[in-house]
Amino acid sequence: MNRYLKIVLIEFSHFSRSPFKITSLIFYVLAVIYGCQNGYALIKKHNDEIISIKSGYKSHIDKMLVQYEEIEKGSIKKPRRDPSVPYWAIWNTPSYAFKYPSPMMVFSLGQSEQYGYYKKVSNWSTTFDNDLAQEIANPERLSIGTLDFNFVLIYLTPILLIIMLFNIGGLERDMNFNKLIYLSNVTKKNWLMARFLFYFILLIILLLSLLSFYGLLSGVFQNEIISFFNLLLLVFIYVLVWVTIFYIINFSGSGSPDQALKMISTWLILCIIIPGAFHQFSSLKHPTNYMTDYLDVSRDQKYAIFELSTDVHQSKLVESFPNLKNTKYAADTTVDRSIVSKCISALVNELNKKVASQIEKSSEDKNQFIKRYFLFNPVIYFQNKVNAFSKTDYYAYRDYRQHIQSIIDKKINFILEDTWNKVIIKKEKYIQYVEIFE
Amino acid sequence: MINVKNITKRFKDFEALSNLTLEVPKGEIYGLLGSNGAGKSTTINILLGFLEPDSGESFVNGINASTDTNNARKNIGYIPENVNLYPYLTGIENLDYFCKLAGKNYSPKKLSEILIECGLDFSATNKQVNTYSKGMRQKVGIAIALAKEAKVYLLDEPASGLDPLASTELSSMLKKISNRGAAVLMASHDIFRVRETCNRIGILKGGELVKEMDTSIVSTEELEKIYIEYMQT
Amino acid sequence: MLTIILNEWKILVRNRAIVYITILFILSLVSVVWMGVVQNINQKEIQQSAQKHIRSQWDNLKPMNPHRAAHYGSYAFKPISILNSLDDGISAITGNVLKLEGHVQNEIVYSEASQAISLSKFGKLKSSLLLQYMIPLFLIFLAYSSISSEKESGRLKLLVFQGVSFFKLIFSKSISIWFYGLFLLTITISAQTFLGVVNQEVLYRIALIFLSYACYYYVIACLTTYFSAYLKDNTSALSSILATWIIWTIFLPRIWGNSVEKFYPLPSRQDFKATMKEDRSKGIDGHNPTDERREKLKNRYLKEYNVDSLKQLPINFDGIVMQEDEEYGNLVWDKHFGSNYAIYKSQKKLYQLSGILNPFASLQSLSMGLCGNDMVHHLDFLEKAEKYRRYLIKELNDKHAFGGSKTGNWKWTVDETFFKSVEGFNYRSPSIYEKIVHYIRDIFFLMTWMFVTTLLLRFNINKNNLL
Structure with missing residues (x-):
């Protein structure tokens, strides 16, 4: 055991006398820092943007409160969009759905650049609205991708390992003294393993330190400690997988160039070709959705609802929301167009929800297709896991869409209940709305 | 000279x-x-x-x-310690290649004659060099030098x-x-x-x-003594 | 020189491993092109059917007020470029659906990348992936020992001794490896030509794609041979060229790409919307009858038609207001979106400058550009879609204003004959002749790299490196 420990320690001398390896390690560390810094900057940007939006709608609320006071005093007449009517009061209750960045985002930007993270929600909103578009960004830059920690871990770590490990056991073969080593009372297997162990430990310690530093900086220890430890475990497994692959290559290698060739080819196949092939297959099997179903709902079917008579609207509303039967208006015998027409968005929302669930299902089918082949596409499995821990994957944004839908539903429920109960909105009730939708 | x-x-x-x-x-x-x-x-x-x-x-x-x-x-004709030739080419192809680089175009028959003259068996001339012994490669090396008429x-x-x-x-x-x-x-x-x-x-x-x-x-023996x-x- | 090249090829052909890998490459390239073409056809069908569906809805609109039709709007679906099967560039990232309606200029949404969990960071397995990553790497493996193994085996002395100059020898070896790259490139391009749709424009583009990749392969072959000749052994040559390859393909594009956004920052969506809204509010609010600017416009028209009230106007003033509002909105759009597009273009130019250090960046930019899948082509689509939106809304507003209705008559409708007479959105991708100016830098840098690597071989190798 002592002998192998010495091999591990001697490896430090090999490493420290290789300017090429040291330079590569320095570049790698800089890449990790740069990647985490990008994540950290994005968290800050998202938070700043959210704060700025919140401060913007505060001034709107203040204006509304003054308006209520003045209407109550009689100093102004009611505007076209009368705020004492529940519909317009709720319309004027600013409600935003935010996707607050997780502190773990410091480690992976994931798909965050593909989606919006704030949305003004009204009773007419849908989860596929135009204003839910991603931040303005150069598409070519998005296509090249951002250098975040996830990228460094998934794609650059194996490259660093190649640089560190390609000549281990290979140099001895190149110089024809490999047999001398194996005659020195160590087995090839253990000798290689001890040397690999040095780099494995070095890399794990390095990553652990850097991740802990950035974790501390972004606050993962307060909020996301389980995700953080899951990430550490994942990093450990991922590095171990690559070290094992390279160990097998070197064990059967026939010199440094041969080993380097096999290692880089393995990297190319696992990191670029296989994911690229699955990407292509999934596009063939599940082509890009042009959302025509959704577009139909948002135009034709919505317009068809508008065309219906007030009677039909009323009966459809009662059918879809049976609790309306217990409202004041339900007891009336005459049809009040001004009440019913303010509730049409509830019917449209039902349609939107139906089509949204179809779209989500089609996306989920595609996801399931991708996931089914993770065994053959392991690199993407790890990549998505890191995204999931950082809450920047497709599912985090699906949850966000569900959150948006829940706010829409809540708004509609209030409109229905309060309109049908003929509630007159005063300042206090408006404040209640504000609090609910905050 | x-x-x-x-x-x-x-x-x-x-x-x-x-x-x-x-x-x-x-x-x-x-x-x-x-x-x-x-x-x-x-x-x-x-x-x-x-x-x-x-x-x-x-x-x-x-x-x-x-x-x-x-x-x-x-x-000059030059024969190094190890004549390393292109392993996937035959003896005759190697000789032909080096001759062409030197600006000499020989017929296959002539190339074969040169190789045989340098001691290579006729049967070996059309075999790939990766099957050759060091001595055979050395003979091709001499043939390259000889063909140059140095x-x-x-x-x-x-x-x-x-x-x-x-x-x-x-x-x-x-x-x-x-x-x-x-x-x-x-x-x-x-x-x-x-x-x-x-x-x-x-x-x-x-x-x-x-x-x-x-x-x-x-x-x-005397030479060895003087050398030492x-x-x- | 020809003797050396032929000899190198003879050696390549005799190496079974290389023959098998070449066969594998050929099969992969052809099948990847084929898959790309199939995917293109599928996606094109879906896109065309979506566009037809939307058009048929438009053609069969029930009698409707033109302004209501403006709100009903239309949709532009981003078409697939013909050469998408070679390089899909940014197409998975950008949205595909753009709503065209009155008052509002929407943004293109529903990108492919947002419809599933994350997949490859280097794009789909298109020919470009193999041509940009796999083949150069294979050329590196062929070339890294081309001179160093001659050196290590002592054969180099024999070769030079036969009267061949160092430059001729090294250059010929580079060229023979370059020819191998060209061979695979020819297979890909031929497969694309046979399997895909071909017209004159496609042929021009394919020819330029061939030349771009040929330039890059030349750089790779020469530089690798240079390292092989300059450095003392195989291992040093291989590690140096691999390090260069990693920096070029993995590091620099991302780091430079990220930095470019910092040099030319884009506004946040929130700021962008707020400033747009502010500028937009300075125009006429088409739906607000108490708007002051509307009053001014009204007075102008009353004077022009020499009448006292809107009721007396022979035209529908509401349509005039809507169009006036629209035209003001167009100016705002031009200012704000124009500014964003200008930033995109500045970013692209700065990114292209990375070609000084990184020929891969120039190749990538050229490849997606020539395949019609870069930002230049994307912006062209957006600009043409906006142009069409303006045409559509103007047609509707003009009908509203001059179609025979009177001011305030919102119940006045037009029937499907009119809707059918409005042209649909037929996007024609720009010709490469129109857009080539955007790629001059990339072409220049690639050619400079060719020149520099040739000079390196010619003047920076001496016998001391080779002995």
Whole structure:
């Protein structure tokens, strides 16, 4: 055991006398820092943007409160969009759905650049609205991708390992003294393993330190400690997988160039070709959705609802929301167009929800297709896991869409209940709305 | 044919050749003996034009090897210690390739004749070189030099690693070449082979030519004794 | 030179491993092109059917007020470029659906990348992936020992000794490896030509794609051979060229790409919307009858038609207001979106400058550009879609204003004959002749790299490196 420990320690001398390896390690560390810094900057940007939006709608609320006071005093007449009517009061209750960045985002930007993270929600909103578009960004830059920690871990770590490990056991073969080593009372297997162990430990310690530093900086220890430890475990497994692959290559290698060739080819196949092939297959099997179903709902079917008579609207509303039967208006015998027409968005929302669930299902089918082949596409499995821990994957944004839908539903429920109960909105009730939708 | 005049060559602080002068006339095989680092390969590299001397001059068939390297090379046939040929080409293809590079176009029949003349079996000429022994590769090397119709032959440890039969064949081949009027300079530390092959021998030590003699006046044992004496002093 | 090249090829052909890998490459390239073409056809069908569906809805609109039709709007679906099967560039990232309606200029949404969990960071397995990553790497493996192995085996002396100059020898070896790259490139391009749709424009583009990749392969072959000749052994040559390859393909594009956004920052969506809204509010609010600017416009028209009230106007003033509002909105759009597009273009130019250090960046930019899948082509689509939106809304507003209705008559409708007479959105991708100016830098840098690597081989190798 002592002998192998010495091999591990001697490896430090090999490493420290290789300017090429040291330079590569320095570049790698800089890449990790740069990647985490990008994540950290994005968290800050998202938070700043959210704060700025919140401060913007505060001034709107203040204006509304003054308006209520003045209407109550009689100093102004009611505007076209009368705020004492529940519909317009709720319309004027600013409600935003935010996707607050997780502190773990410091480690992976994931798909965050593909989606919006704030949305003004009204009773007419849908989860596929135009204003839910991603931040303005150069598409070519998005296509090249951002250098975040996830990228460094998934794609650059194996490259660093190649640089560190390609000549281990290979140099001895190149110089024809490999047999001398194996005659020195160590087995090839253990000798290689001890040397690999040095780099494995070095890399794990390095990553652990850097991740802990950035974790501390972004606050993962307060909020996301389980995700953080899951990430550490994942990093450990991922590095171990690559070290094992390279160990097998070197064990059967026939010199440094041969080993380097096999290692880089393995990297190319696992990191670029296989994911690229699955990407292509999934596009063939599940082509890009042009959302025509959704577009139909948002135009034709919505317009068809508008065309219906007030009677039909009323009966459809009662059918879809049976609790309306217990409202004041339900007891009336005459049809009040001004009440019913303010509730049409509830019917449209039902349609939107139906089509949204179809779209989500089609996306989920595609996801399931991708996931089914993770065994053959392991690199993407790890990549998505890191995204999931950082809450920047497709599912985090699906949850966000569900959150948006829940706010829409809540708004509609209030409109229905309060309109049908003929509630007159005063300042206090408006404040209640504000609090609910905050 | 080969003239080396007062050549000195330094590599940083190490003096590889010190005021070396030697001459190999037409039809002579000159053996350059010396230990590792004595300057044998440096002498050959200067004659080949791969190294430039710090002082002195070297001539091949009267052409300055340093200043008119390309013309000098046209007169030289070179056989290194290890003749490494293209493994996926046959002996005949290798020879054809090198001849073409030298601007000579031979028919396959002629190429085959040259190889056979150099001692390669006819059956081997069309086999890929990766099936050849070192001796066979060495024969192709000689064929390349011979096909060039050179006037001067430079050999750097040509018999190293060859079995006795292949070495003997090499010696007789070299004698055949010298009999045709070529000058041969052969660097080696194989005393027996040099004594058997060469007409004249020079002993190099620390970059200086310390002794020159005709092989006809010494036996192998005497030569070994003289060599060791010089190496020990 | 030809002798050396032929000899190198003879050696390549005799190496079984290389023959098998070449066969594998050929099969992969052809099947990848084929898959790309199939995917293109599928996606094109879906896109065309979506566009037809939307058009048929438009053609069969029930009698409707033109302004209501403006709100009903239309959709532009981003078409697939013909050469998408070679390089899909940014197409998975950008949205595909753009709503075209009155008052509002929407943004293109529903990108492919947002419809599933994350997949490859280097794009789909298109020919470009193999041509940009795999083949150069294979050329590196062929070339890294081309001179160093001659050196290590001592064969180099024999070769030079036959009267070949160092430059001729090294250059010929580079060229023979380059020819191998060209061979695979020819296979890909031929497969694309046979399997895909071909017209004159496609042929021009394919020819330029061939030349771009040929330039890059030349750079790779020469540089690798240079390292092989310059450095002392195989291992040093291989590690140096691999390090260069990693920096070029993995590091620099991302780091430079990220930095470019910092040099030319884009506004946040929130700021962008706020400033747009502010500028937009300075125009006429088409739906607000109490708007002051509307009053001014009204007075102008009353004077022009010499009448006292809107009721007396022979035209529908509401349509005039809507169009006036629209035209003001167009100016705002031009200012703000124009500014964003200008930033995109500055970013692209700065990114292209990385070609000084990184020929891969120039190749990538050229490849996606020539395949019609870069930002230049994307912006062209957006600009043409906006142009069409302006045409559509103007047609509707003009009908509203001059179609025979009177001011305030919102119940006045037009029937499907009119809707059918409005042209649909037919996007024609720009010709390469129109857009080539955007790629001059990339072409220049690639050619400079060719020149520099040739010079390196010619003047920076001497016999000391080779001995």
